[in-house]
Amino acid sequence: MTQSKPLAQGMSIKSRDQYSKEDALIYGILKQFETYGYDVIEPPSIEYYDVMSASGALAQQSMIKFIDPFGDIMVLQADPTISLTHYMSKQSSLSLKKFAMVSSIHKAYTMHSKRHEHTKQIGIEVFYDQGLYDLEVLELALKALTYAQVNNVVVELGHVGFIPSLLQSLNISESLLPSLSEAIKLKDLPAIQFLVSTYPQHTQDILKDVITWFGSVDEVIIKMKSFSLSQDLLNMVNELETLIKAISSTDSLMNIIVDCSTVKTQTYYSGLTMTVYSDETPEPILSGGRYDHIIEQTGQRMSAIGFGINVSTLASISSIQPPKLTNVALIADLKNPKLAFDYANTLRSSTKRIHVIFDDNADLNMMDEIITMKESNL
């Protein structure tokens, strides 16, 4: 009966280079996090639907749901940050917590040819009552990228409060906010022009220009200065400028830009946001930011910031070289398999992969070395 079922999506053979690189990246980056005092935490692979959906950050269609034997609706892990925040809401002590984690994330799609996807993510989350951890988290994000030896990446910083504050200062009507925010997020200039066509010219000019307010922090400030903006808005950009200057002093070679038109998909972001792009991959490598609101929703008054790195995407552009392995084919005699396996074990090492082969017609093209095993040889 199962023959008639199509293959479930997600089966993939990873090359040795690929998984070695991913393992090396996870190990190395976790070590970096450890030096900053982060404890490793493992989020659950199954979460309550009510918990995952409470913040409104995830579309219900993007979660893979099922009913457990107790009748609760559960979802495969879709966002470990939400699980962690829920965990923190149950803690009696609100002292500083710094977590590092590696987690599998499952997503469902309704509009794409793929129906399900699971990705591996490495990241950190900081929960704190006092202090300012934006700089530490950003620094660790850059350190992880430096460790991975990635080139030509753009680190984009934004402030999720900027666009709402701008729209408020321009007295945009409440009913227009969702569609206008969406148009700004998509940098959809025709839609912006259409939506604000009845507003004063000055308002129209600012909103048409805002989608170009990205680039180096100096460039952005120059663009913004041609409009008279409120001090609150300028303060948000100054906050980013201070952060970038602090990072620049840590000898980072990353291309750091600011995007004032940032409107994050996850509605829980509340301040600084960071996204890292590379020319070589369509998806962002890293994504994160401040999410104080989500923890406030649980009744706790704490600040929270973190980021996640897509491990496969990072590996695909990382220049890290895992140790080279030699593939050795041991052509064995079917009459004496035990002898072949015993001999193979003596040959195996951290740099040698031994393939015991009984088939005379096996494809040996991928082998670096071939040993034909005959009793007379041993």
Place this chain on the structure above:
Amino acid sequence: MITIALAKGRLAQKGLKRLTQANILFTEYDEQSRKLIFESDDKKARIVFVKAMDVPIYVANGIADVGIVGKDVLLENNEYVNELADLGFGACRLCVCGIKPLPTDRKPIIASKYPLVTQRFFNAHGIDVDIIKLEGSVELAPLLELSDAIVDIVESGLTLQENNLSIFTTITTSSARLIVNPRSYKTKIKAMTPIINAIMQGDNV
């Protein structure tokens, strides 16, 4: 090098004309050629010819950095791209058309190249319809009674007239849009700016 995705036809011709006006030249380009990729003379850009419906897909996936495509295609595609400008040419309407009014005693059948737009439109009006996706000559569907009506692009209305079809309602208007890949727009902004400016600022000739 900046990659520009175009669909062969009028939108591509107008786009190329604007690039030429800005001295971004593709002298190697030949309209009659079956080649799908042409590099600019200065090797800083290349154009790739794809199906109109595929333009947003190439751009969203970062294979192309820039694209010119009709708004109708963007509405159907739902890909994540930045839509930087309404280029003002290629104006048309997306309409519901047919020979006789939609049946009320059964579920209407609508044929279209735009099933998502069709679904959204009828959903918004609380009408449950069956949709048949067609790839071309959509006007045939009501004539041969494959469907009760069609949702299709109307430019001059001449094709409808010649096939005895009339417009029931206009869903939306459409025109050519300049789209860019959101990541490229940030990582390659300097190289993309001359191309974006050329396409946005050229004449509609």
